[in-house]
Amino acid sequence: MITVQTKKMIEQAVRDALIASDSGPREEQVWLNEQYERFYEAHDCHSRQECDSLLYELTFHEKADRSAAGQKIRFWRSGRYFPRSRKVCEAFADALSLSEEERLYLIRNWFERSDRAFSRSDLSDPEYRKRLAVMNEMREEFIMKIPPEEFERTDSRLSENSLRHLYCISARSYLCASAESFQIAVSADSVNYANRFAMDMKLFGEISRTTMIRHILILCAPYLSSAYVCAKLTSLGYAPLDKDHRSRKGLAKDRLLCDLLDLYQEISKDASPQECEQILKGIMVYTDDYLQKQNMREFSFMRSRFLDR
Secondary structure: OHHHHHHHHHHHHHHEEEEHHHOOOOOOHHHHHHHHHHHHHHHOOHHHHHHHHHHHHHHOOOOOOOOOOHHHHHHHHHHOOOOOOOHHHHHHHOOOOOOOOHHHHHHHOOOOOOOOOOOOHOOHHHHHHHHHHHOOOOOHHHHOOHHHHHHHHHOOOOOHHHHHHHHHHHHHOOOOOOOHHHHHHHHHHHHHHHHHHHHHHHHOOOHHHEEEEEEEHHHHHOOOOOHHHHHHHHHOOOOOOOOOOOOOOOOOHHHHHHHHHHHHHHHHHOOOOOHHHHHHHHHHHHHHHHHHHHOOHHHHHOOOOOOOO
């Protein structure tokens, strides 16, 4: 259980995040528009439409033969939509003639992805092996914390199916106990989720920053802090937590998570590991419940479409 004072602090953290979300355009979008203006001047464009059409042609390597073609670029620079894939985002970076540092910022901060996406062809890649070791370390940390009785209910050898099932149980323990929250078997045994989970654990394909944050929180709890999550994100190629960062939808989710983790650190500094786990769950469950009641579901960093089934 958490105290009334802690609940008030959580509610204040949510309000602060909401205010920050309404504080104008996201920092990453302002930065992109600065790159756009630089491109506009460098190519001596005479109108936004001309500039958008040129960027479209350089990005997609095809003629912008209709006015709607440049609209795609206009939506990107306004933050209304984003490139449909990493390949398109990287082509956009090339079109803007971004430096390597700027390119990384575009992908990691604006696009909210890791700086690299891996596949089975990268198994011998040194960087892939280094990052996989980080993920495997988190997996092992999660397995070591599983109570012996849980092994008896699943597979004592802890197959991928058992790990996924235990992951879902753990994830849902950080969500408010609404009626749909405990239909574990449906999502845990879903073919789509099974495939996605297996790929995530091997770092294959595109894994959004939000998803990776959720993996870190679930696999590494209760030994969490803002600095710890930042270190894991950075080692996996993602932008670290930043209170000024806002998601693609303009939400100050980083600010909320940092405030909650700081609160957790303060409350649990003299607690045992078992007490820490209960404190963390209390904070997360109350936060999730409060977000649901305030119709702010999009601020949740623990929920996913599979866990909500």
